[in-house]
Amino acid sequence: MAVRRDSPGVVNLLGREYTPGDDSPVVDLGQAKAGLAICFDVAFDDVIREDVDDGAQVFMFQTNNADFRGTDENLQQREIARMRAIETGRSVVNLSTTGTSQIFSPDGTLRQTVPFDEAGLMVADVELRDGRTAGIVLGPWVQGLALWGTLLGLAVLAVRVRPRAIGSTAPRP
Structure with a gap:
């Protein structure tokens, strides 16, 4: 019988061994400022927005996908x-010790x-960019509108689809 890794079990360990700083x-490399994020952090908009706000001109994401072998997690991180x-209009250098590694141009x-x-080994000149894109500026607003729009829609639906009381004499539509 093959042993299967339980990736969700690994994710549950996140809060126990790490403390956010x-x-x-953002690290000043002399000729450029690189925004950093580790594996799981790339999924969080606020981390990326903080990098941009602090002057990141290029991104460098580091990860170790060894705990997720046999899954598509490394492909998810690539995308x-x-x-x-x-979103940021910046080059991204995505580095993995066991998964796939890539260099993306600002257009993806x-x-x-x-x-x-x-x-x-990857060696490349990457484009450095400054400024804020529409994705960075409008992203939080779009997320907020989507959240509140969904909640409002569910509330309207809940009110309109209330179950009728048993024995109601109201005519059926």
Whole structure:
């Protein structure tokens, strides 16, 4: 019988061993400022927005996908990295110790890649950008509108679809 890894069990360990810091996730490299995020952080908009607000001109995401072998988690992270390039208008260098690694242009175009579970090297000049895109500026507003619109829609639906009382004499539509 094959042993299957329980990835959700690994995710439950996140709060036990890590404490969020309060330093900026941007590192000054001399000629550029790189916004940093580790594996799970790339999924959180506020981390990426903080990088942009602190002057990140390029992103460098680091991850270790070893706990998720046999799943599509590394592919999911690759696509989140591509989305972050498009959203922020910045180059993204996505580095994994065991999954796939890539360099994306600010428009999301894949420039280089190292396949899953292969050692490799990527060397490239990446475009550096400043400023804020519509995705960064409007993103929180769109999320808020989607949340409140959904809640309002559910409330209206709940009021309109109330069950009728048994024995009601009201005519059926």
